[in-house]
Amino acid sequence: MGRPRVAILSGDRIASAAMDLVDATGGFTIPELARRLKVSPSSLYNHVSGREQIIELLREKAMSEVELPEPTGPWIDVVAAIMRSYRRSYARYPRLIPLLTAYPVASEQATGMYNALARTLTEAGFGADDTLRIITLIDSFVLGSALDAAAPATPWGTSPDVGPELAAALDTGAAKADRAEDAFEFGLAVLLRGLNTL
Amino acid sequence: MGRPRVAILSGDRIASAAMDLVDATGGFTIPELARRLKVSPSSLYNHVSGREQIIELLREKAMSEVELPEPTGPWIDVVAAIMRSYRRSYARYPRLIPLLTAYPVASEQATGMYNALARTLTEAGFGADDTLRIITLIDSFVLGSALDAAAPATPWGTSPDVGPELAAALDTGAAKADRAEDAFEFGLAVLLRGLNTL
Numbered sequence: 001m002g003r004p005r006v007a008i009l010s011g012d013r014i015a016s017a018a019m020d021l022v023d024a025t026g027g028f029t030i031p032e033l034a035r036r037l038k039v040s041p042s043s044l045y046n047h048v049s050g051r052e053q054i055i056e057l058l059r060e061k062a063m064s065e066v067e068l069p070e071p072t073g074p075w076i077d078v079v080a081a082i083m084r085s086y087r088r089s090y091a092r093y094p095r096l097i098p099l100l101t102a103y104p105v106a107s108e109q110a111t112g113m114y115n116a117l118a119r120t121l122t123e124a125g126f127g128a129d130d131t132l133r134i135i136t137l138i139d140s141f142v143l144g145s146a147l148d149a150a151a152p153a154t155p156w157g158t159s160p161d162v163g164p165e166l167a168a169a170l171d172t173g174a175a176k177a178d179r180a181e182d183a184f185e186f187g188l189a190v191l192l193r194g195l196n197t198l
Numbered sequence: 199m200g201r202p203r204v205a206i207l208s209g210d211r212i213a214s215a216a217m218d219l220v221d222a223t224g225g226f227t228i229p230e231l232a233r234r235l236k237v238s239p240s241s242l243y244n245h246v247s248g249r250e251q252i253i254e255l256l257r258e259k260a261m262s263e264v265e266l267p268e269p270t271g272p273w274i275d276v277v278a279a280i281m282r283s284y285r286r287s288y289a290r291y292p293r294l295i296p297l298l299t300a301y302p303v304a305s306e307q308a309t310g311m312y313n314a315l316a317r318t319l320t321e322a323g324f325g326a327d328d329t330l331r332i333i334t335l336i337d338s339f340v341l342g343s344a345l346d347a348a349a350p351a352t353p354w355g356t357s358p359d360v361g362p363e364l365a366a367a368l369d370t371g372a373a374k375a376d377r378a379e380d381a382f383e384f385g386l387a388v389l390l391r392g393l394n395t396l
Contacts, residue, residue, distance in 0.1 A: 026224025026293065094300070095224065098293045101345040106355040111364070114354065118364035132367040136381035137339075137388060140346050144338030147299040156312065157304040166309070166316035169330040183334035190335060194392030 015057035022096050056107045063109045065089035068116045075124035076192050087142045094150035149180045213255035224293050254305045261307045263287035266314045273322035285340045292348035347378045
């Protein structure tokens with residue numbers, strides 16, 4: 001059996017091509033996607049129902065390295081483990097983030113993570129309203145941190161406008177290879193301490 | 199004096215066209231920008247030095263509604279006021295966010311805000327290393343919250359995978375017209391409480 005010379009169109013191949021376009025340009029359109037895959041737009045519609053389904057395939061890719069910990073032990077440790085893995089997984093695709101937040105979450109894998117967070121927070125004693133607020137806080141901090149993880153090693157330039165206090169702060173980061181990781185762990189601890197004293 | 203029939207090329211017109219492209223497609227290239235402005239790429243280079251300067255012009259637009267409060271009163275109130283205004287200003291341009299975080303900050307207005315944060319935190323007694331970490335936490339939370347402010351009214355779809363705890367949490371948000379604002383104020387309070395007990 002020889003290999004087919006042209007890869008067969010599939011949801012996975014469509015999602016990979018869409019991800020390449022988002023990485024390179026910040027977005028994708030159906031005609032661009034069809035051109036990249038060397039097929040007609042109507043062939044794409046044989047495999048996906050449209051833009052929203054492609055967005056969900058991209059969300060699944062962004063979530064693919066999220067690991068859910070065993071839901072045992074203190075709630076704070078379970079939440080921290082989910083947040084670390086969520087940030088790591090999304091930091092691979094920073095330009096995808098505003099596309100994903102612009103569409104309602106529908107993919108099974110994403111819903112699974114939000115279920116785990118909601119269950120853990122409910123069991124910890126938070127009401128349904130605070131559970132939604134905390135999930136939103138987790139999302140905002142993790143997605144912002146994923147963008148920071150993809151930022152340049154020195155995210156602030158050396159402008160003559162930088163004042164002495166900012167210069168002193170920036171100096172402490174310039175020496176750290178793991179600046180973004182260090183700041184994420186600090187922020188995670190601040191946030192969990194703030195939640196623990198609700 | 200008649201009005202010129204063709205608007206004169208300027209940094210501001212270039213930035214507006216770049217912003218329209220980012221809003222529509224997630225990014226911009228110099229050739230796309232030239233086409234949109236109906237000029238040659240080389241005419242663009244008479245006004246801007248290149249892509250990085252255009253990014254800084256976009257950063258200035260995103261920051262244009264950031265208001266710095268009087269640096270008097272408790273540090274926590276100064277930081278909260280900056281964060282509220284920073285989020286509001288950026289929520290107007292969600293798709294711009296990953297472009298801005300991918301380039302080092304150079305614009306005067308952005309540096310002015312970071313100077314105000316660094317001065318406030320230093321005067322509150324935080325060391326230079328924690329000042330950088332707190333500024334990074336503020337950035338991550340504010341940019342993530344700006345993305346959430348631009349999200350659909352119901353950011354989670356109704357999938358059969360949604361478990362009972364998540365469903366109960368989502369129900370509390372469905373009724374709130376100000377879901378994103380409410381979650382931001384909650385997160386801001388959690389974060390400041392966590393910082394206040396450092």
